[in-house]
Amino acid sequence: xxxxxxxxxxxxxxxxxxxxxxxxxxxxxxxxxxxxxxxxxxxxxxxxxxxxxxxxxxxxxxxxxxxxxxxxxxxxxxxxxxxxxxxxxxxxxxxxxxxxxxxxxxxxxxxxxxxxxxxxxxxxxxxxxxxxxxxxxxxxxxxxxxxxxxxxxxxxxxxxxxxxxxxxxxxxxxxxxxxxxxxxxxxxxxxxxxxxxxxxxxxxxxxxxxxxxxxxxxxxxxxxxxxxxxxxxxxxxxxxxxxxxxxxxxxxxxxxxxxxxxxxxxxxxxxxxxxxxxxxxxxxxxxxxxxxxxxxxxxxxxxxxxxxxxxxxxxxxxxxxxxxxxxxxxxxxxxxxxxxxxxxxxxxxxxxxxxxxxxxxxxxxxxxxxxxxxxxxxxxxxxxxxxxxxxxxxxxxxxxxxxxxxxxxxxxxxxxxxxxxxxxxxxxxxxxxxxxxxxxxxxxxxxxxxxxxxxxxxxxxxxxxxxx
RNA sequence: CGGGACGUGGCGCAGCUUGGUAGCGCACCCGCUUUGGGAGCGGGGGGUCGCAGGUUCAAAUCCUGUCGUCCCGACCA
Numbered sequence: 001x002x003x004x005x006x007x008x009x010x011x012x013x014x015x016x017x018x019x020x021x022x023x024x025x026x027x028x029x030x031x032x033x034x035x036x037x038x039x040x041x042x043x044x045x046x047x048x049x050x051x052x053x054x055x056x057x058x059x060x061x062x063x064x065x066x067x068x069x070x071x072x073x074x075x076x077x078x079x080x081x082x083x084x085x086x087x088x089x090x091x092x093x094x095x096x097x098x099x100x101x102x103x104x105x106x107x108x109x110x111x112x113x114x115x116x117x118x119x120x121x122x123x124x125x126x127x128x129x130x131x132x133x134x135x136x137x138x139x140x141x142x143x144x145x146x147x148x149x150x151x152x153x154x155x156x157x158x159x160x161x162x163x164x165x166x167x168x169x170x171x172x173x174x175x176x177x178x179x180x181x182x183x184x185x186x187x188x189x190x191x192x193x194x195x196x197x198x199x200x201x202x203x204x205x206x207x208x209x210x211x212x213x214x215x216x217x218x219x220x221x222x223x224x225x226x227x228x229x230x231x232x233x234x235x236x237x238x239x240x241x242x243x244x245x246x247x248x249x250x251x252x253x254x255x256x257x258x259x260x261x262x263x264x265x266x267x268x269x270x271x272x273x274x275x276x277x278x279x280x281x282x283x284x285x286x287x288x289x290x291x292x293x294x295x296x297x298x299x300x301x302x303x304x305x306x307x308x309x310x311x312x313x314x315x316x317x318x319x320x321x322x323x324x325x326x327x328x329x330x331x332x333x334x335x336x337x338x339x340x341x342x343x344x345x346x347x348x349x350x351x352x353x354x355x356x357x358x359x360x361x362x363x364x365x366x367x368x369x370x371x372x373x374x375x376x377x378x379x380x381x382x383x384x385x386x387x388x389x390x391x392x393x394x395x396x397x398x399x400x401x402x403x404x405x406x407x408x409x410x411x412x413x414x415x416x417x418x419x420x421x422x423x424x425x426x427x428x429x430x431x432x433x434x435x436x437x438x439x440x441x442x443x444x445x446x447x448x449x450x451x452x453x454x455x456x457x458x459x460x461x462x463x464x465x466x467x468x
Numbered sequence: 469c470g471g472g473a474c475g476u477g478g479c480g481c482a483g484c485u486u487g488g489u490a491g492c493g494c495a496c497c498c499g500c501u502u503u504g505g506g507a508g509c510g511g512g513g514g515g516u517c518g519c520a521g522g523u524u525c526a527a528a529u530c531c532u533g534u535c536g537u538c539c540c541g542a543c544c545a
Contacts, residue, residue: 004506021479032536032537084544084545087543087544088543088544109545140544140545142543142544143469143542143543143544144543144544150544198545202545203545204545205545207545210545212545224545227545229545259545294503294504295503295504296503324503325503326503327502327503327505327506327507328503328504328505328506328507329503329504329505329506329507330505330506330507331505331506332504332505332506333505333506334506336505345504347503347504349504350504357504
């Protein structure tokens with residue numbers, strides 16, 4: 001078999017770029033840091049959107065749309081927020097050929113505009129909670145960019161909510177963290193995640209508490225797959241989001257924000273991909289089954305049509321390929337690069353025996369199955385391989401997670417995956433030292449693995465790793 | 469922002485040292501033969517060499533300026 005991609009073991013970043021190019025997922029745009037997402041890549045993102053959106057709605061948040069441009073003055077109202085974002089803002093100063101009275105910032109995130117409007121819409125405790133979400137693109141002028149993982153412009157969903165009490169805000173942030181994000185990542189993306197709390201240093205600009213979901217990529221580096229923040233009353237005070245309580249007194253609301261982005265596409269690629277290309281988890285895959293006519297003749301295309309129909313009827317997302325003028329090898333390699341979970345090959349040779357060949361992307365296995373049993377075999381394979389991908393990602397993570405008792409030990413082990421180190425043995429000074437060596441504290445968890453309410457709880461465990 | 473490199477058909481590159489008006493691989497188009505792991509042969513289309521200026525009879529090649537991109541570092545939900 002001809003070598004299509006740079007092997008992961010030879011040069012992982014190169015492999016990553018190769019897959020994205022060869023599978024035609026995306027390429028860089030004309031302006032620095034911008035990216036063009038091609039149909040194959042966008043289809044994967046659309047599936048992510050569909051699944052995450054379902055869960056967001058189950059959490060009772062409603063979708064809406066806020067403007068791309070934000071008055072510059074809004075950003076300045078929350079001190080830490082401006083400080084955090086100022087260096088990466090793009091600002092519009094001219095409109096219609098005239099200098100604008102007030103420059104408009106292209107949104108890097110929308111806490112500020114949404115806060116402004118929440119203030120208008122909330123009068124009473126009866127208006128709370130207010131649960132909003134928007135699917136949007138945002139812009140951050142990043143110094144160094146990589147397709148999907150860190151692009152200047154990227155697509156995401158950003159949820160913004162306001163609550164009457166701190167407890168309610170906290171509960172909601174946790175609900176999003178677990179019921180929306182963790183559930184999606186584990187059950188659809190098939191990526192195990194460490195769910196925890198960010199240290200003060202890694203906290204979102206303007207938040208009081210930041211939570212994260214960290215995945216481990218196949219090169220031993222961690223990737224933040226999503227975050228959820230408690231903003232306390234910081235934004236409520238800056239934007240005057242107030243309400244009259246049942247006690248007849250005026251209060252500031254407690255707000256939250258949370259998001260996942262196109263970065264997850266990069267995470268899916270790096271958590272599951274192998275030297276033959278993508279391995280897209282079946283439940284996520286825009287194309288789950290790829291029906292391929294190997295060669296014409298002897299009723300082959302009729303059989304292909306009927307299998308295509310049967311699979312569709314069984315609820316499988318299926319693509320039919322009858323391009324017999326394109327060589328077999330090219331089509332097989334393309335299907336593997338794109339990570340279609342199951343390929344059904346039909347040719348006169350198999351059909352003579354009443355069979356088709358079923359090829360599974362996860363383990364590369366090939367099996368002859370009778371035409372009648374094909375649909376069932378495909379749905380069974382999809383289910384089994386969803387689990388198989390999760391199991392292998394979990395096994396990889398377990399094999400690349402170690403325990404350390406001292407910082408020095410941890411820094412050594414962090415060269416190849418996660419290290420668990422008692423937070424007491426690390427601390428903020430240790431975190432600074434780790435950062436200097438390219439290692440960061442990804443998050444803090446309790447000894448039982450649950451998410452801490454505060455960074456000051458005794459007995460916390462820090463997860464350290466190199467990261468994207 | 470500090471250090472390094474590079475801009476030549478769609479992509480990847482050679483040519484530049486020793487100026488003479490552009491070449492290779494892939495991709496693309498046509499034809500025939502092929503098709504169970506990126507097919508073979510033959511034919512063909514497409515670039516004025518990032519941009520501007522200069523030297524020269526003559527510039528992709530030399531000089532100056534300029535713009536852009538990439539890599540390393542710093543920076544970074």
